[in-house]
């Protein structure tokens with residue numbers, strides 16, 4: 001069974017939590033990224049996915065507080 005996002009796109013699967021964390025950290029470094037991504041274990045496929053936990057990245061909080 002393929003896990004999908006709320007937009008019906010297939011979710012990226014990782015075999016280990018470490019892999020997912022490494023990817024989440026990379027994605028969190030993207031300049032356009034606003035929400036923090038976290039790695040989590042899926043209860044459907046028992047693999048690991050990356051998802052937003054709804055929190056803003058701190059770097060973006062700083063951006064919003066700064067006028068350029």
Ligand SMILES: [Zn+2]
Pocket residue numbers: 003042043044045046047049
């Ligand atoms: Zn899954």
